[in-house]
Amino acid sequence: xxxxxxxIAIHGGAGTMARERMSDEQQAEYRAALATALDAGxxxxxxxxxxxxxxxxxxxxxxxxxxxxxxxxxxxxxxGVNELDAxxxxxxxxxAGAATGVTTVKNPIRLARAVMEHSPHVFLSREGAETFARxxxxxxxGPEWFATPERRRQLEELKxxxxxxxGLGWFDADLKYGTxxxxxxxxxxxxxxxxxxxxxxxxxxxxxxDSPIIGAGNYADDRSCAVSATGAGEVFIRxxxxxxxxxxxxxxxxxxxxxxxxxxGEVGQLGxxxxxxxxxxxxxxxxxxxxxxxxxxRADAGGLRxxxxxxxx
Numbered sequence: 096x097x098x099x100x101x102x103i104a105i106h107g108g109a110g111t112m113a114r115e116r117m118s119d120e121q122q123a124e125y126r127a128a129l130a131t132a133l134d135a136g137x138x139x140x141x142x143x144x145x146x147x148x149x150x151x152x153x154x155x156x157x158x159x160x161x162x163x164x165x166x167x168x169x170x171x172x173x174x175g176v177n178e179l180d181a182x183x184x185x186x187x188x189x190x191a192g193a194a195t196g197v198t199t200v201k202n203p204i205r206l207a208r209a210v211m212e213h214s215p216h217v218f219l220s221r222e223g224a225e226t227f228a229r230x231x232x233x234x235x236x237g238p239e240w241f242a243t244p245e246r247r248r249q250l251e252e253l254k255x256x257x258x259x260x261x262g263l264g265w266f267d268a269d270l271k272y273g274t275x276x277x278x279x280x281x282x283x284x285x286x287x288x289x290x291x292x293x294x295x296x297x298x299x300x301x302x303x304x305d306s307p308i309i310g311a312g313n314y315a316d317d318r319s320c321a322v323s324a325t326g327a328g329e330v331f332i333r334x335x336x337x338x339x340x341x342x343x344x345x346x347x348x349x350x351x352x353x354x355x356x357x358x359x360g361e362v363g364q365l366g367x368x369x370x371x372x373x374x375x376x377x378x379x380x381x382x383x384x385x386x387x388x389x390x391x392x393r394a395d396a397g398g399l400r401x402x403x404x405x406x407x408x
Contacts, residue, residue, distance in 0.1 A: 101140035102280045102395035104372040104380035105133050105153050107163045108273035109325045112388030112404055122404060125162060125390055129402040132156040133392040136277055141396070146279040146287035146321070146374075147185055147208070154181075154204040154289050157275035161243045163390075164273020166202060167236075168243050169293025171250040177241035179293055180307040181207040186286030186315035193307040196221040200228045201236040204291045207307070209233060217309065246296070253297045274306050276313070276323025278374035282396075286374055288313050288321035288337070295328075304328025310338035317376065319345035320354075325389070326362065326369010334361050340373060351375040355383035 107129060114122075136153035140146070158166025169177040181203035182193035192211025195218070200206045209231045210219050219227055229235070274292035281287075290313040292306040305312035305328040312328070314337035315321035322337035336358055343354035351373040362369060363385045370384025372391065380393040384406070392402035 100378040100396035101282050102374055102378045102380045102393070103133065103136045103140060103149055103153065103277065104279075104374055104382065104393040105129065105136065105157070105275070105277045105391065106323060106325055106370070106372045106382075107157055107275050107390030109368070109370040109384050109386040109389035111386065112390075114405060117404075125404060126402050128157070128160050128162055129390055129392045132277075133394055133400070133402060136279060137394045137400070140279060140281055143282055146281040146285050147183070149279040149281065150183065150277040150287045150289040151204055151208060153277040154275055154291050155202050158202050158204060158291055163275050164293040165275040165291040166293075167241055168246060169241050170246050170273065170296040171242075172294070173250075173297045173299045175247075175250065177238065177246075177293060178298075179203040179241075179291070180303065181289070181291040182307045182309060182313040183207040183211060183289040184287065184309060184313055184315040184321070185211065186288075186317040186321055189316055191217050191309045191313075193218045193309060193313075194220065194224040195303050195307045196301065197224050197228070198238070198241075199225050199235050201234040201240065204289050205233055206231075207289070218307065249296050274312070274325035276325065276372060278315070278321040278323050278372050278380070280321070280374045280376065280378060284317065284376060286315045286317050286321040286376065288315040288323050288374075290323045305331035305336070308332060310335050312337060314338045314341050316341050316345065320351055320376070321374045322355075322371050324369065324371045326386075327367040330362050330365050330367025331369060333365065334358060334367075336362065336371065340371065344375070351379055351381040352383065355381055359383045359385055
């Protein structure tokens with residue numbers, strides 16, 4: 096039996112992207128950033144590296160890019176803090192690691208992996224997660240690294256709308272779910288998935304979305320698929336999006352596209368928006384989303400390499 100061919104898919108969030116609202120220069124910048132992350136993950140896989148290493152390599156670059164809502168460039172909570180969440184999962188043995196509410200870890204995806212590989216736990220939060228990160232000697236960063244003027248402007252705009260309209264104003268002004276993620280299949284047939292986010296602009300009360308929750312925003316199982324999600328976290332948690340897709344593939348024999356479309360359809364029926372990327376054991380890399388756009392890219396050993404923003408691409 097021949098080894099499966101490697102493949103990788105990445106995303107940088109889904110939402111109301113529209114050509115008329117993005118200049119050619121802005122589109123080019125986003126496409127270049129996606130391509131850089133895609134190439135980093137592809138290089139790991141082409142060199143015989145693991146799916147886990149490829150996922151981490153791609154996500155670290157997206158976390159470091161202020162265009163995306165993860166790591167540097169994360170959105171602000173209502174109190175004006177950048178709080179970060181991340182998760183990672185290994186399809187070989189379904190080991191997983193996650194962290195939520197951290198404010199000092201430069202690359203939360205590396206913290207999630209450290210939780211998976213160097214702790215007896217799956218999910219750490221806030222001060223405890225940060226203590227563990229320091230013990231693991233993960234790179235730290237101050238608030239000035241994560242904060243950007245554009246994200247602060249978005250928070251001020253949200254608060255102004257609350258004052259004017261009296262509503263909670265929960266979601267980002269333009270309904271852009273800026274989570275980043277990657278899924279990969281390596282040359283020996285193992286799958287992995289990772290997801291990282293800054294959450295929602297103006298989030299309050301220690302809110303946690305789907306991104307760090309194994310099964311909701313992230314899942315990997317060599318028997319079926321690897322999934323990373325982005326969208327309305329509350330609905331994605333209720334549907335258990337990532338695990339549902341893998342379960343449908345494993346138990347019902349559905350293709351990645353059919354399973355992903357079905358589950359995103361469920362999300363839509365409950366009033367949720369967003370999307371997923373899926374890597375399958377057959378080497379396919381699939382997207383499914385119900386928003387006007389999703390920052391995304393995919394590549395494989397057969398020469399496929401593409402990045403896209405809008406739904407009609």
